[in-house]
Amino acid sequence: xxxxxxxxxxxxxxxxxxxxxxxxxxxxxxxxxxxxxxxxxxxxxxxxxxxxxxxxxxxxxxxxxxxxxxxxxxxxxxxxxxxxxxxxxxxxxxxxxxxxxxxxxxxxxxxxxxxxxxxxxxxxxxxxxxxxxxxxxxxxxxxxxxxxxxxxxx
Numbered sequence: 090x091x092x093x094x095x096x097x098x099x100x101x102x103x104x105x106x107x108x109x110x111x112x113x114x115x116x117x118x119x120x121x122x123x124x125x126x127x128x129x130x131x132x133x134x135x136x137x138x139x140x141x142x143x144x145x146x147x148x149x150x151x152x153x154x155x156x157x158x159x160x161x162x163x164x165x166x167x168x169x170x171x172x173x174x175x176x177x178x179x180x181x182x183x184x185x186x187x188x189x190x191x192x193x194x195x196x197x198x199x200x201x202x203x204x205x206x207x208x209x210x211x212x213x214x215x216x217x218x219x220x221x222x223x224x225x226x227x228x229x230x231x232x233x234x235x236x237x238x239x240x241x242x243x
Contacts (some may be wrong), residue, residue: 118153119182
């Protein structure tokens with residue numbers, strides 16, 4: 090009888106410990122806006138560092154994520170500086186993200202490397218010279234390209 094009573098108290102104690110640990114986790118919500126014009130930012134990734142917990146902001150910039158006190162929320166979005174906030178007692182966190190000064194330049198990947206979009210005008214095509222010109226007697230290389238490169242007007 091004593092053994093059964095001991096197991097019952099042990100089970101009850103473990104159950105209480107589990108619920109105490111669960112009760113420390115809370116739902117943190119808020120709004121993410123731009124620091125420049127205070128416009129709501131949609132699609133911002135809100136993640137709890139060190140866990141798989143995370144979410145995205147909706148079209149009004151609102152988010153809701155489950156986190157423990159003391160954990161760090163990380164806010165990331167393309168074109169904005171990453172921001173970290175430590176969860177304290179509050180359940181609402183409103184944050185403003187500032188834009189990055191060094192924005193990415195538009196690059197286009199072509200078959201022989203990369204080009205900046207500003208330098209690239211029109212379509213890019215590569216012709217294998219040995220295959221195209223190798224076995225033909227040529228008097229005019231421009232005429233030899235006709236029919237080899239699609240949409241090439243000479």
